[in-house]
Amino acid sequence: LSNLHSISCQLQGQFHLNGMHKAGDVVLGGLFEIHFFSVFPDLSFTSEPQEPTCHSFDVLGFRQAQTMVFAIDEINRNPDLLPRVTLGYSLYDNCVKLGIGFRAALSLASGREEQFILEDNCVGTPPVLGIVGDSSSTRSIAISTVLGLYRVPMVSYFATCSCLSDRQKFPSFFRTIPSDAFQVRAMIQILRHFGWTWTGLLVSDDDYGLHAAGSFQSHLSQSGGGCLAYLEVLPWGNDRAELRRIVDVMRKSTARVVIVFAHESHMINLMEEVVRQNVTDLQWMASEAWIAATVLQTPKLMPYIGGTLGIAIRRGEIPGFRDFLLQIRPDLQHNNSYGNSMVNLFWEYTFQCRFAPPHAGWVEAGGSLCTGQEDPELVVNEFLDISNLRPEYNVYKAVYALAYALDDMLKCEPGRGPFTGNSCGTLQRVEPWQLVYYMEKVNFTTPFGDHVSFDENGDAAPMYDIMNWLWLPDGRIQIQNVGQVKESVKGEELTLDQDKIFWNTESKEPPRSVCSETCPPGTRMARKKGQPVCCFDCIPCSEGEISEKNDSLECTSCPEDFWSGPQRDHCVHKKTEFLSYQEPLGICLTATSLLGTFICAVVLGIFMYYHSTPLVRANNSELSFQLLLSLKLCFLCSLLFIGRPRLWTCQLRHAAFGISFVLCVSCILVKTMVVLAVFKASRPGGGDSLKMFGAAQQRGTVVVLTSIQAAICTAWIVSASPAPHKNTQYHKDKIVYECVVGSTVGFAVLLGYIGLLAILSFMLAFLARNLPDNFNEAKLITFSLLIFCAVWIAFVPAYVNSPGKYADAVEVFAILASSFGLLLALFGPKCYVILLRPERNTKKAVMGRGIQ
Structure with a gap:
């Protein structure tokens, strides 16, 4: 303790993380996937555990981190946005691991100073004012749960779990990517468009996959758009027995469409088993997590996965970004976690892969894995290819959202502010929770023309591109945009250019995927006991009932004067019956x-x-x-x-x-x-x-x-x-x-x-x-009346038992018979005598x- 009004705080330990840093008046944090894998050393419980190591450099993850750097540099050069304020950044590698990502988030929130003095008036800005990240739903849930307690704004560019829309649990979480709820609804729109009512669902064994499965089943039942043939959870590890069982279920199922909410790593393991069992007649539908996975786009897999349809993040353009990437150079002075170690790792990766000896195995190069077949020029070309910026575009929008919110806060006029006593947030004494208030009111348009704002749940305006994996005749693979789905006043608005879609079928037409064929008009659906609602029999409508549409649940009765036609698909006027002069x-x-x-x-x-x-x-x-x-x-x-x-x-x-x-x-x-x-x-x-x-x-x-x-x-x-x-x-x-x-x-x-x-x-x-x-x-009268009485005595039972017009016919017959009986019996003999005798x-x- 230095005095009664200040407290000296000592940092208890350091996390050794790969990162990039730049000082500024306000610092923004970032969490990115710079490596694919991480290895945690064994615990001995007798000594301090060693730090985990990260492997296999992720070029695309590094490009996403550079997008944030570019956006901050662009904002700093913009005289109209945050004038007289310089933004800095502090970016960390999460190595696709919750433990490492959580350590990085805590480092951003608490800072990395060895010692600092806490003044009694709490003057000063926090280590970071907001964080861009994380890319995973699971990590975002864990990090936002903690950061939300302090209202530190966190803007994810890739976490889609609909659970993150819960404002009670995650009060300071925002994202520039639509939630799974909209992604699921968009997929259901595609299913409806092609009439696919019988589908399989595969999900990853994490928050992303499990929440997507629940949301998919819920929306599917609410919309009545179809049902699931099976739901399988893909294991995290390379469990061959479980994967073999899952693929066997897929092969035996009558469902021809398979929807997958999983990550690239899951799909790599799954496709190996698909190839092994030679399952080639499936139509795959990909979530945004793997629709752009280049690792799957190989000639070997195209017979199995070609023609894939999927939901992709909205593609955008970032002017000047490629020129910025060309200027990246290694930081020879700060090859550590406080400098630009990410940049150094990238150059080490490309350099050492160039000289790796060619063989079938793997060698480690700069903390990454390379094969002897690596071409560093291809690596660089992939890094510089900005024709398909999707996660990067979301990162770009996330940085600008934080910048615009900060700019709105600093433009506040004293005495007219939204906080206690009409106060405003100031740069000298800014609090993260104050920035959250302005984040909820962000409203701007990107240079690409997209409108950016957040709803009451912190979600961005939903919009997705629909992608299709085109298998070219020369064996190359091309991912083409075949449509778009976006939110409108009427709901999800789907636009598809069906002529552009490549179908990996013999007929080159969309496959059929139904448990039961459509019930035509004149029939109704009858559920098969113990089976999903999509499995049914078609029962002809009963007499007097019709169904005018396909897949009618019930037959409707015809109006009183109508009857069902021969096909029971429309009502016709009933035939009228009476004793007619024409019959x-x-x-x-x-x-x-x-x-x-x-x-x-x-x-x-x-x-x-x-x-x-x-x-x-x-x-x-x-x-x-x-x-x-x-x-x-x-x-x-x-x-x-x-x-x-x-x-x-x-x-x-x-x-x-x-x-x-x-x-x-x-x-x-x-x-x-x-x-x-x-x-x-x-x-x-x-x-x-x-x-x-x-x-x-x-x-x-x-x-x-x-x-x-x-x-x-x-x-x-x-x-x-x-x-x-x-x-x-x-x-x-x-x-x-x-x-x-x-x-x-x-x-x-x-x-x-x-x-x-x-x-x-x-x-x-x-x-x-x-x-x-x-x-x-008198004899003639007796005989005539005998005939008369006999006729009318016989008439009564005959009349009672004759329906409809036949009752009238019986009565007419009785009238005529009795009349003729009287006429002939009374006047016949007399006419005979008069005329003939x-x-x-x-x-x-x-x-x-x-x-x-």
Whole structure:
């Protein structure tokens, strides 16, 4: 302790890390993958553990670090951005290892001074104001969990795990790459575009892969875009048995599309097993983590992985970047972790690989691995190739986001600031949490024309390029841009140039990848028990139901007047059925009705012509004329039962039928009564009986009996009128037009009244059957009524059991049969005598022998 107002703090230890550093008024930190592998020494527990060593120099990771250096130099030269402020940087190598990356982050946050004095007023800037990195989701989660406690802004350029969007857990985390949630939705859009509903999913065994798997399954189920044939987790180590099992699952599955959320190292091990098992008929879909992996783009792997489609980070352009890379020189004065050791490693790598002896093994060169076949010019060309800047472009945007946030903070006017007491952050006393506030409001446009801002979760505006691995005829591999997917007001907007896509199939067409083929219209999907939702059977729709679209979940019922077509894919009007004038049955009944009417007219004409003959006069010509007219009405009323039922026909048909037949039977009843009266009058002392039943009484009786039926019909129509009805109970595919009686009681009373009169007439005629021959008309009446009653007794069960139009046909048949029975039985013998046996049509013959 130097005094009561200051505290001396001593650094307890140093992490020996590869890094690049440059002083400035404000220092920005960076974490990059400069080496692929790291080796941790064995722990002895008896001595201080040695530092891990990093191997296999990553040229592209080094270029990403140089992008940050370039961006900071460019900002320092820009008079409009952060004037009078110089940015510095402190960049570290994480060696693709969580332990090393975490050590580097702590070094950035706490600084590397051996000793410093903590003043009581805490004046001064922190070691770094913000960090660009990390490239891994797992490392970003671990580092942000700690740095978030102190609100140190961290802007990742490659960590995509959707879990990092949780603002409660990671309050100071930002990123210039879209999250996996959008990447997953973008992939689902591609799956939908090509109709791939049955896919396999491979993920790496880390936060990136496992969160991607969960997000993919969740979005897949929500969107209804398909389902997974299998989900496999790729092991971190080169576990041959596990890889063999995974590839065997892929080979046996019916899914032809495989989606992979994994890193290059996983894919290298996986593809070795794919080649070993010769699995060549798969369509690969790559996540942004390996879509641009040049290590996989070899002629040996193209038969297996050619035609790969994938999501790639948005490509950008950085003017002047290549010229900057050409100026990089080794730092001979500071070949240590405090100088530009990364630059020195790069030059050592290219130099020693040039002179490595050619052989099939590996030698170590400058902490990296080289083969004897390395061409340093190719290494340099790869380093200088800026035609496909993707992670580098995100690094560039991340640095500028921090710079713009700092610039906005320093432009704050005292007394109008957003912090306590309207204060502002100052360069002399800036806090990282103050920069977080301005990071949330960053809004600028890059020279490439892309808009950069962060949403409430710290995520950048989502946009991806869609890449395709083109296998050229000369054996070379080219990654081409075939489309784009970006966020829009309507959701994910997919743009694809399908003609440019290379398909590694014999047909050169997109493969089919479905568990079950599409169910065509007219069928519905039925889930297969115990299998995913994409596996189903196609069940034809039932009668009366249709499905108009492919893969319908349910069949819909047709409207009441419609029925399903032959293919069950559309509804058609139901066939209508009624006793029609156009069908054979209707034609026959109509012809029969008209024939009966014609015969009645002929008989009436005969009786009128021979009205003065003894036979006509002896059989009560007036009642005979009335009977013939009523029979003609009976024949004609049957026509009301033919044709489409309408309200007036339904009301008239039964009324006309009932009244006509009552009129007919009433005439027969009166005729029978007249026969009995005449017979009684012929006996001694019976003359008064005939006077009591004269012509006026006969006509009155007919009128009264008929009026009773008319009253019954009127009451029936008024209380419960018969009406037309569309009956769909007889046939589901037909509409049977029929007349409902309205009141069964009314119909029964109508028939009962006719039956009552008929039975009464029959009984009277039966009693008079044995009268002398000159009064033998009673026999004809008895026989005619016997036919009449037999017909209508048979009608009742036949009518009840006949559906639809056949019920009408039965009733028409009963009307015609009974009418013909009466006509032929009553008038047939008389016409025979009148026309063919005129010698018997004399008074003597009628009075003497009667009709034989």
